[in-house]
Amino acid sequence: MNALVVAPVAVPLITLILCILLRPRHRLVATVSVAGAMALLLVGLQVLALAAGDVVLAGQLGGWQAPFGITVVIDRLGAAMVAITGVIGLGTVLYGLAREGDPAVARDFHLFIHGLLAGVCGAFITADVFNLYVWFEVLLIGSFALIALGGGKRRLAGTLTYLVLNLLATLLFLLAAGLVYGSTGTLNMGELALLFRAGEASSAATLAVVLMLLSFSIKAALFPVFGWLPASYHVAWTPVSALFAGLLTKVGVYALIRIVTLLWPEYGAVHEVLLWVACATMLVGVLGAAAQTEVRRILSFHIVSQVGYMILGLALAAPLAIAGAVFYLIHHIIVKANLFFIGGLAARLTGSERLAAMGGLYAKVPLLALLFAIPALSLAGIPPLSGFWAKFALVKASLADGFWWAAGVALLTGIFTLLSMSKIWNEAFLKAHPQGEAAIRPLRDARWAWVTVTALAAMTVAIGFGAGPVMDYAIAAAAQLAEPTAYFRALDGAGGQ
Amino acid sequence: MELLAALTVGGLAGIGMWMLLDRNLIRVVIGIAILGNAINLGVLTAGRMAGDVAAFVTATSTPDHAANPLPQALVLTAIVIGFGLFVFSLAVLKRIREVHDITTTDVVSAVTEEPAPDLREGSEVGQRADPAAAPDKEGGR
Structure with missing residues (x-):
């Protein structure tokens, strides 16, 4: 079996073990952690390059034949997700270096983050329903530890909400996986796909899969099961909440x-429900954000509304729409994580993340203002930044299918998003600081944080100007999703390649 | 046998869900454990309970009436994971009791709705001006 196919999971796991062994030596842990994150990024770029050359990596864990063994497949979508996980993982680890004040927290941060990355990458490469459940649990236990990191009254309260709702979602997923096995006799995604595409799935199997989709919806924070997200993301430590905002949902x-x-490759009942859910998610998220007055709370509600766009693309089921959803996914992870990072820097500079207590950043730190403007405008969908192309594809696809109201909701949400972003801009950057300019404190050892936000902003611009190749990749990924031959070939025992 | 197991699953899931909806965090945590066990049993039942011989295939023979080993493997995995999550929930429960002095869930989660505290003078980001934060580093673990 090709070792590269399991590398996205193996690299963070090895880094995690090294970090645990080196635990007493804080500086060394940080170094190993950065090296591990870089290695994951390299693996991500490698699988991305292979996927762009139409190589689909596949393998059987432990050499057991499908459908009895666990299949892993890295197609274009999976490769892009692994690569982006590498980018955000490295960014978060670098941003987290700044905290030298409390070594124990920083060290534990480096430990747990690699456990979480292993779970995330595992979820992206597996082609087995129960294995997906296991990876969800791996990333979940890492995220529990991360969100509680540092402790304190407020953070523990947020952890409580996050813990209970996510536990419930995974329990539902476990039940659904068991019922899928009970009603179809398989857990292999390829075999399930053959069964459903042939129309031979029993209604019990369909119900079990719908239960599974419900649990994913809770994790993705779709309307009406998004409530846990804005109630918990804003309490975590900045790099942690940026990582969650970018990757976890x-x-x-x-x-x-x-x-x-x-x-279900063709438009059907599931897509119709998803379409309504997507529109409601977009609107409710963006309206919820309008009522908030703290940077991270506004951004948390925007996660909800942005997820709606991706689900809109999925619900339309046309090739262009799926491509738009994939493009949106790539663009959104970078932009959203970056906004959280920049929000964290702004909060450190001004001493608060309440908009009322912020201000004066445009005059004092114009570079941060520029760096904020790039992802903020991209999030709202202003050309030529990455968000514009993502939204353009989705709106075009919904108009082509005659869903003009869905296109209308998407555009309206874009306007409201711009409104929220200009609120942050006006309050945190443009207006004078309420305690005078002297209240803006210079940052100590934030060098790597600056590198991270600059690099991510540069990526946003690059995706915007180089939208052609990225969109081509997304369209090819959508074609692969419609014809997942790699998943079927694994069943024939063809294995690698 | 499957019917009995299915009814047990339903009963346990009902009890678990009922406790999960309680305002007391202690009951919520126990509710999660009960619901988790109900679902474990459900997964085992969904995989059929027919067969009463261990599914050991030897070079010469295969057992006639073998039990399906896959659901057992799935449930074993799920039990281990569930145990880990339960332990973490207990740790969070203990810490919330110590820090908040109360285990009423809505009172605790209302704290997240309070305005974000100012960052302490000269501190790193994320270190809240929170009196409970200081002695909080390793104690909970």
């Missing part, structure tokens, strides 16, 4: 895209 979105495109 998107694992749920990825799982939704994977299962729905595998089982």
Whole structure:
């Protein structure tokens, strides 16, 4: 079996073990952690390059034949997700270096983050329903530890909400996986896809899969089961909440895209429900954000509304729409994580993340203002930044299918998003600081944080100007999702390649 | 046998869900454990309970009436994972009791709705001006 196919999981796991062994030596842990994150990024770029050359990596764990063994497949979508996980993982680890004040917290941060990355990558490469559940649990236990990191009254309260709702979602997923096995006799996604595409699935199997989709929806924070997200993301430590905002809900979105495109390639009842859910998610999220007055709370509600766009693409089921959803996924992870990072820097500079207590950043730190403007405008969908192309594809696809109201909701949400972003801009950057300019404190040892936000902003611009190749990749990924031959070939025992 | 197991699953899931909806965090945590066990049993039942011989295939023979080993493997995995999550929930429960002095879930989660505290002078980001934060580093673990 090709070693590269399991590398996205193996690299963070090895880094995690090294970090645990080196635990007493804080500086060394940080170094190993950065090296591990870089290695994961390299693996991600490598699988991305292979996927762009139309190589689909596949393998059987332990050499057991499908459908009895666990299949792993890295197609274009999976490769892009692994690569982006590498980018955000490295960014988060670098940003987290700044905290030298409390070594124990920083060290534990480096430990848990690699456990979480292993779970995230595992979820992106597996082609087995129960294995997906296991990876969800791996990333979940890492995320529990991360969100509680540092402790304190407020953070523990947020952890409580996050813990209970996510536990419930995974329990539902476990039940659904068991019922899928009970009603179809298989857990292999390829075999399930063959069964559903042939129309031979029993109604019990369909119900079990729908239960699974419900649990993914909770994880992806779709309307009406998004409540846990804005109640917990804003309490975590900045790099942690940026990592969660960028990656974690998107694992749920990825799982939704994977299962729905595998089982139901044509527009159907599931897509119709998803379409309504997507529109409601977009609107409720963006309206919720309008009522908030703290940077991270506004951004948290925007995660909800942005997830709606991706689900809109998935629900339309047309090739262009799926491509738009994939493009959106790539663009959104970078932009959203970056906004959280920049929000964290702004909060450190001004001493608060309440908009009322912020201000004066445009005059004092114009570079941060520029860096904020790039992802903020991209999030709202202003050309030529990455968000514009993502939204353009989705709106075009919904108009082509005659869903003009869905296109209308998407555009309206874009306007409201711009409104929220200009609120942050006006309050945190443009207006004078309420305590005078002297209240803006210079940052100590934030060098790597600056590198991270600059690099991510540069990526946003690059995706915007180089939208052609990225969109080509997304369209090819959508074609692969419609015809997942790699998943079927694994069943024939063809194995690698 | 499957019917009995299915009814047990339903009963346990009902009890678990009922406790999960309680305002007391202690009951919520126990509710999660009960619901988790109900679902474990459900997964085992969904995989059929037919067969009463261990599914050991030897070079010469295969057992006639073998039990399906796959659901057992799935449930074993799920039990281990569930145990880990239960232990973490207990740790969170203990810490919330110590820090908040109360285990009423809505009172605790209302704290997240309070305005974000100012960052302490000269501190790193994320270190809240929170009196409970200081002695909080390793104690909970």
